Amino acid sequence: MLTLNIKPGHKSVKAYYEAISSLSELGVSHEGAVSPAFASLLRHCANQFNQTLVEKYPLKTSNHDHILFIDGALVDAFNLPHGFWEAKDTSDNLDKEIKRKFDIGYPKNNILFQAPNRIIIWQDGQEVFDEDISKPELLIEGLKVFFEYEAPAFEQWQKAVEEFKLKVQELATGLLQLIERERKTNSLFIQAFNDLIQLCQETINPNISMQAVEEMLIQHLLTERIFRKVFNNSDFVERNVIAHEIEKVIAALTSQYFSRNDFLKPLDRFYVAIETTAATIDDFSQKQSFLNTVYEKFFQGFSVKIADTHGIVYTPQPIVKFIVKSVEHILQQEFGRSLSDEGVHIIDPFVGTGNFILWIMREIKRSRLPYKYASELHCNEVMLLPYYITSMNIEHEYYEVTGNYQPFEGICLVDTFDLSKVKQLSFFTKENTARVKRQQNTPIFVIVGNPPYNAGQVNENDNNKNRKYEEIDKRVSQTYARGSKATLLRKLNDPYVKAIRWASDRIGDEGIVAFVTNNSYIDGVTFDAMRKCLSQEFSEIHVLDLGGNVRENPKLSGTTHNVFGIQVGVSINFFIKKKKTDKPKQAKIYYSRLDEFWRKEQKYDFLNNKQHMGNIEWETIKADAKYNWLNTGMRTDFESFIPLGTKESKTSKEINVEAIFKLFSLGVATNRDEWVYDFRKDKLEKKIEHLINNYNLEVFRFSSNTEPVTIDDFVNDDPSYIKWTDRLKISLQKRQTITFDSSKIRLSMYRPFCKQVLYFDHLLNQRRYRQPVIFPDTLAEAENHIIIVPSFGSKQVSFFMAQLIPDLNFFAGSTPIQCFPFYTYSKDGNNRQENITDWALAQFQDHYHDNSISKLDIFHYIYAVLYHPQYSEKYAANLKRELPRTPFAPDFWEFAKAGKQLAGLHVNYEGQTEYPLTWLENKDAKVNYRVDRMTLSKDKTQIIYNDFLTLAGIPPEVFEYRLGNRSALDWIIDQYQVSTDKRSGIVKDPNKLDDPQYIIRLIGKVVTVSLETVKIINSFPELQ
């Protein structure tokens, strides 16, 4: 049992007594005066129990005839109350007041009545605590009694659920073993199982894997048993149209056993606790929260990949409630209608556990519910387990309200994105197909929900790609991708984007789409055309930004600040579409943002308190010409500068385009850095030969395979054997073998001040972009230069110049880099061309009236401008959204000269003189120059190189030179360390055998580079 841990000296306790004494000094003694201090004390304690204090908590009286608003309730993650708090003022007669409260229906299980100097607690119908709390010790004792309380049946149930949570994964693995055994020996089952796979491929997902179908059976067995035993609902499988079909396969599975229970016997030990305690508890809502636990824990523990691609996460109640109440508000205000009205069809296309539909049912007038339930509530789910859970939840909610059990026919087991297809004849079973058809023919007015979001798998070995959908993908590219200025549109593959597209098309001329989604579309560069399209298609858009993007703001914690406990930012979005006649040309856009640093509980409280979007203070947004909605800090003069490169100029057939550079390119994306990069050439050769050998063996194995199997199911996905990419899988399917070619080993610029050898190959690198025409061979490395800039979207804007092939993530993090080369070539290294356009040269020569300016001078000039602090600070917001543009500085030559100096320092950093650092040698250690992991002393004046050596005397100005989120020196410390890649086990070792002191010298040189760079930056002339 959890115990409360709070000391009398704790600041929240002190604050409470301070509030009492300051108020009595002022002579104030009414109820509202000290309760804020007590509320914050409760909040502090609640935190330890993972509970939230909800103030003005609405509670239905036991005979349901009215609602009480209790001063506060402590609720858990499922919104179940664990205790109640009622604040009273000193002048009240507390005992009399308590009696009055009980008379009107206040609960007697764990309720705390608090007057400034007294606490009375009732538990299980009896008074258990009544003390004067003038002394903090008794206050704390009371709080302990209150917080540590667990209702007897509830306590056991909670324990059983907790235990079950831990066992779900083991349980599912046990079921899988049973199924796999039968698949080898039970011919009846083998046939039924193969038929099921075929059915699923035809009707759910053409690429569905064997594993996914096995998991479906596990989901069925798991829920079926829970429904039967925990919910006493043994008819569920007969009544549910899908369960009925799956049961046929289950019957085959268990055909060689005396009974199903007999088959499941090995799993009994996992279920016993939950089943016996379930018998003692009747409160459905407690059992319901258990179903939600099963939903999340099953997927998170057992089907991690599905949890990821399908966005399996339960939507917190305050979000659901807020969205549902807001939809009702919008319907009334904008359309003069209501959720209860006939003709307002509502769908949750990604229903999960059914949360949104449940809250909608609670919002609908009870008299209207039978009609709405039978005809106008709809939902879809693609996974079997949530499909069952939702059916069960919705049917039970209906039963609770009406006293009738009525199967819910508005639910379909279907992939919502498949509904864009012009025709698909069958959807799993006859009844399900009929339901889908019915839904397709229904005019939908309201779409609500929490679509999955996930931009795509990070690692091909995981075999968990987002599915491709011909129709909806085409719609996204015709609308949200068309006209985008962004060069990388991968993020538009995210299912939440498809969901918004699908919903916008589905509502037709009029209606509301209310989704909680990833918030990246609000200001992401990739989403410019999507924002444009949304503002053209809708009449009004309201975005409530809940923040929580941990990657953008590393001070945030996903678990603490994000409403879903995840890493990506979240927003609640209302898209409102009116009939053409009432629709403005451009949507009115409204935005509101919660404090980034609020904990998630504060965000829930905010939503609970506001109730619906009508109570939010909205800021009107005016999109700029580039469809930026959030344009704080953007400067319009940036537009008048000359672009370094644009998407149009790059793709244009013309050579002499209106940009400084004709061609620019992303760095190399290998998607297998640990395999294709190394500090040492001999080690890289070995790794590549090993990788190629393993791959060729896979080709051989695939050529000899006769079983029908998908490529994902076929490949050996052990990451220490091969690192797959989709391209490599395609070449495997084409049975292409690979031959090692040592001439493909090239020196590359992996990170700032960190060169590594790279196997530069079109198959073993995922994308080389235009690097083969920038650095076709080593001769090009000797003469060509590139300016490296972060592709937009980066927090910190930094630049670098290099003479080698750069890596895509040169500045690390998730922002790719673009590079602008001075020369380009044909792939064979011939046909060298200057990449700065004649147009740009003419612009510069005209502007400065100086025909002596050359293209190389412009190249250096630009590099200096990019390094100018006035430029990177003033235009930071613009640089996050688009590639750099350059202004004309008053003095061209000052900048060209400074740029040339910077270029020399950065490109040739290894050729700089070493800064004289002091060697502090440890007398007790052996002389040793090997680096394992260097560290910086706290005061940043020393680098602890290894046990033997410390380099002292680092001047503080060194740290002023920063690239991305690190100083130049920090890059050295970060990159030159021995590390092991977790998945493949490949070890990276920066130590050079033939030059053991290379890293020591490099440190001295980079100190020089940093100091010189800072000096040049500090003596820059004014930019404008």
Ligand SMILES: C[S@@+](CC[C@H](N)C(=O)[O-])C[C@H]1O[C@@H](n2cnc3c(N)ncnc32)[C@H](O)[C@@H]1O
């Ligand atoms: C984020 S969850 C929704 C959670 C739900 N609001 C709740 O509180 O339980 C998304 C759900 O959509 C389902 N899903 C994902 N992609 C789908 C698709 N294309 N069609 C139908 N359902 C889908 C997932 O299986 C998952 O259960």
